[in-house]
Structure formats: structure tokens, C-alpha cells
Amino acid sequence: MTETLSDRRTRLMGPNVPTFYRIPVHIIRGEGIWLWDAGGKRYLDCYNNVAHVGHCHPRVVQAICAQAATLNTHTRYHHDLVLDYIERLTTTFDHGISQAILTCTGSEANDIALRMAQAATGKTGIIATDATYHGNTMAVSQLSTRKPPIGGRWPNVRLVPAPDPLATPDPDGRLFAGHVRRAMAELSAAGFGTSALLICPMFANEGLPDLPASWLAPTEAALRAEGALIIADEVQPGFGRSGSHFWGHDRLAFRPDIVTMGKPMGNGHPVAGVATTPAIMADFRNAFSYFNTFGGNPVAAAAALAVLDVIRDEDLQENAARVSAHMLNRLRDLRHPLLVDVRANGLFFGAEFQINGAPATRFAADLVESMVRKGFLTNVIGAGRHILKIRPPMPFSIENADMLMDALTRNLHETPVPA
Numbered sequence: 152m153t154e155t156l157s158d159r160r161t162r163l164m165g166p167n168v169p170t171f172y173r174i175p176v177h178i179i180r181g182e183g184i185w186l187w188d189a190g191g192k193r194y195l196d197c198y199n200n201v202a203h204v205g206h207c208h209p210r211v212v213q214a215i216c217a218q219a220a221t222l223n224t225h226t227r228y229h230h231d232l233v234l235d236y237i238e239r240l241t242t243t244f245d246h247g248i249s250q251a252i253l254t255c256t257g258s259e260a261n262d263i264a265l266r267m268a269q270a271a272t273g274k275t276g277i278i279a280t281d282a283t284y285h286g287n288t289m290a291v292s293q294l295s296t297r298k299p300p301i302g303g304r305w306p307n308v309r310l311v312p313a314p315d316p317l318a319t320p321d322p323d324g325r326l327f328a329g330h331v332r333r334a335m336a337e338l339s340a341a342g343f344g345t346s347a348l349l350i351c352p353m354f355a356n357e358g359l360p361d362l363p364a365s366w367l368a369p370t371e372a373a374l375r376a377e378g379a380l381i382i383a384d385e386v387q388p389g390f391g392r393s394g395s396h397f398w399g400h401d402r403l404a405f406r407p408d409i410v411t412m413g414k415p416m417g418n419g420h421p422v423a424g425v426a427t428t429p430a431i432m433a434d435f436r437n438a439f440s441y442f443n444t445f446g447g448n449p450v451a452a453a454a455a456l457a458v459l460d461v462i463r464d465e466d467l468q469e470n471a472a473r474v475s476a477h478m479l480n481r482l483r484d485l486r487h488p489l490l491v492d493v494r495a496n497g498l499f500f501g502a503e504f505q506i507n508g509a510p511a512t513r514f515a516a517d518l519v520e521s522m523v524r525k526g527f528l529t530n531v532i533g534a535g536r537h538i539l540k541i542r543p544p545m546p547f548s549i550e551n552a553d554m555l556m557d558a559l560t561r562n563l564h565e566t567p568v569p570a
Contacts, residue, residue, distance in 0.1 A: 181206030203415030218453035232452035251426040253447035257413025258286025270438035274344030280313035282534035307343040309334035313357035328369035345379040352399030358533035359501040364404040383407035394472030394497035420454040467545040471498040481556040500541040510535025
């Protein structure tokens with residue numbers, strides 16, 4: 152009997168290794184916004200923020216190859232590229248953020264950010280939302296609700312209700328701020344105090360709610376009053392995806408103390424990082440002995456520098472704003488009995504489905520499967536996994552958007568509504 156690729160994965164990687172889609176897609180090649188499977192079928196990638204400037208972008212590939220042929224080592228030796236990159240990166244920030252540590256994954260970056268907050272405040276309490284995801288180290292996995300930690304969540308962690316404008320209107324953010332204040336009071340009473348609130352500025356995994364600028368202002372004021380910090384997880388919003396701003400926290404108009412980044416930085420090469428102010432960095436460096444063998448290596452820095460060049464030279468942030476407006480208009484034209492809302496935040500889109508006021512989880516999943524069969528890669532988000540998630544690479548064009556929306560319009564009406 153011939154061993155399938157799925158069987159081989161299980162034999163070599165163990166059970167329950169995550170894959171997208173009920174029938175996993177076997178990808179062998181990528182270029183720009185396109186992917187091809189082993190059978191030669193082409194897919195429009197409407198989901199991937201790893202290949203931020205497009206799959207196998209030639210400038211990024213060339214930068215990686217050239218540097219790999221010259222030098223690749225760690226930061227216990229001096230090399231220029233990691234410094235060149237941090238200088239370029241930090242010019243995109245305001246709020247006094249001028250220093251950074253480079254890592255390999257966003258999980259590592261968020262783990263460091265939590266330790267930075269504890270070092271700067273002397274407190275250990277952490278607050279996040281109840282529908283979030285910030286990575287898979289032991290510390291940040293405490294914040295995930297999809298698979299609660301073995302033995303229960305750490306006592307210094309509090310999860311607050313994620314913003315959901317449809318279910319619980321909160322137009323000025325005061326309700327959310329109230330949840331955060333209560334969490335801080337609980338952490339104080341338990342003797343932990345609050346070191347930081349860790350959030351994605353788009354609340355992307357929570358469902359991409361449409362929030363006005365300054366919505367977080369009441370929460371920010373409450374945190375400042377307690378001496379707590381704000382950590383902005385920019386793995387999904389960052390590097391121009393919002394269109395109007397380079398960073399999601401600037402679009403939502405709040406001042407982070409620490410910013411974490413990940414997947415888009417190296418366009419598929421493992422690069423991530425955490426940026427902060429000199430004062431917080433000094434607190435961290437004095438409290439922890441931290442070194443990352445592969446973080447900030449010359450090849451990673453070369454890849455990351457090339458990504459910044461491409462974003463600038465190909466006007467990808469401007470493209471995100473232009474395509475976003477067009478896509479939102481197309482989304483607003485959709486009609487379906489289960490469709491209750493559509494939303495956009497730059498090149499990040501959501502379409503929410505409900506049945507009798509409850510999450511239409513099965514319908515959303517079936518719709519995603521129908522789309523992948525037609526050659527369009529999407530997925531779902533939200534606590535109920537009932538919101539269609541569209542998050543394409545940054546070169547995604549108006550023509551690509553129309554291809555997607557034409558297919559989505561057809562598939563909406565071809566996907567059966569569960570009884």
C-alpha cells in the first residue's frame with residue numbers, strides 16, 4: 152500500500168499537526184500572489200502574510216543568496232547589517248521607540264516583550280483578550296483560549312472580553328477599558344500588579360472589528376494610571392498592511408511602549424523582532440541575560456532590509472489603501488441571508504456569518520473549502536470561527552480583488568446553508 156503524504160507526516164511529525172483545509176493543499180511553488188500545487192493547479196493566495204511582498208520576490212531572494220554566500224554568523228560578533236536594519240526599522244516608529252532585538256519568530260518576540268514589561272514595571276500581571284493568539288512559547292500560550300494550558304492558566308494572567316461591536320456595542324472603548332480596569336484590580340488584589348496589556352492593534356484573531364481611531368484611549372489612560380505598559384503585537388497589522396499607516400497602532404492612535412513583529416519581516420525567511428524605548432531596553436538587559444543565536448544574523452537582516460526596500464519602491468502601502476477601498480465596496484455589495492457584516496482594515500478583510508444570532512461556524516468553514524476547491528485560499532477567524540478571513544500578500548491588485556470577489560459571490564450561493 153502506498154503511503155500518502157498525510158500518513159508520512161503523521162509517521163514523522165506525530166498526530167494532529169495543523170494543516171489548512173480538509174484536504175490539505177500540497178504546494179510546490181510560489182510567485183507573487185500565486186501558489187501552485189503538485190498537480191499544477193494554480194491558487195490565488197488571499198490569506199498569506201508570511202510572503203508579505205509576494206512569494207519568492209526576486210529582490211528578497213537575491214539578498215538572501217548573496218549574503219549567505221558572504222557571511223552568516225551571530226551577533227556576538229560585530230556585523231553591520233543588523234545595525235543597518237534596526238536603524239531603518241526604528242525610523243518608522245514614533246513614541247521614543249529606537250532600539251530593538253531581532254529574533255526568529257513572533258512567539259519569541261512576544262515572550263521577550265512580556266519580560267520587558269515585567270522588568271520595567273516590577274510587576275508580573277499580564278492582560279490580553281479572551282479570543283487572541285500571540286504565539287506558542289510557554290508564556291504566550293497562557294494567553295491562548297483555543298487549547299487551555301495543561302494545569303490551568305497561570306494566576307498572573309487575566310483575559311478580558313474581546314471587542315465585538317455587533318454583539319456588544321462599545322463605540323468609544325469605555326466598556327473595554329472597564330474590563331481592563333477590573334482585571335488590573337484583580338491582579339493588584341492577588342499581589343501581582345499589572346505589567347502590561349498585550350494586544351493586536353487590529354484585534355485580528357478576535358474578528359477584525361471596525362474600531363475608530365482613539366478607541367483605545369480610555370484603556371491607555373487606565374493603564375498609564377497604574378504604571379502598566381502597552382505591547383502592540385504587529386505581526387499581522389504591521390509593515391503597511393493597514394494602508395493608511397505603516398503600523399496598526401498608529402492607525403488606532405495609541406502609544407505602545409513595546410512593539411513586536413514577526414512573519415512579514417523576512418518574506419518567509421525566519422525574522423522577527425521586538426522594539427522599545429532605551430529605558431525599557433535597559434531595564435530588560437539589566438534584569439535578564441538574553442541572547443538569540445540566530446536572531447539578527449546577517450542573512451536574516453539582509454532579507455528584512457530587502458523587504459523594507461520593496462515596500463517602499465513598489466508603493467505597497469499605497470497599494471494596500473487603494474485595493475482596500477475597492478474590496479470593501481465589493482464586499483458591501485454581497486448579499487446572503489447569513490451575512491451580517493463586512494469589514495476592512497487595509498489589506499485585511501472580514502465577512503461575518505451568523506445563524507439566528509449565533510456563529511455560523513459550519514457555513515464559514517464550508518465556504519472556505521468551496522473557495523479552495525476553486526483555487527482561492529482564504530480562512531476563518533473569530534472566537535466562533537465564523538468570520539471569513541482575507542489577508543493577501545501586499546502586491547494584491549484590484550484585478551486580483553475582482554477575481555476573488557467574483558468567485559466569492561458565486562460560492563456564497565453554492566455553499567449549502569446548514570439545516
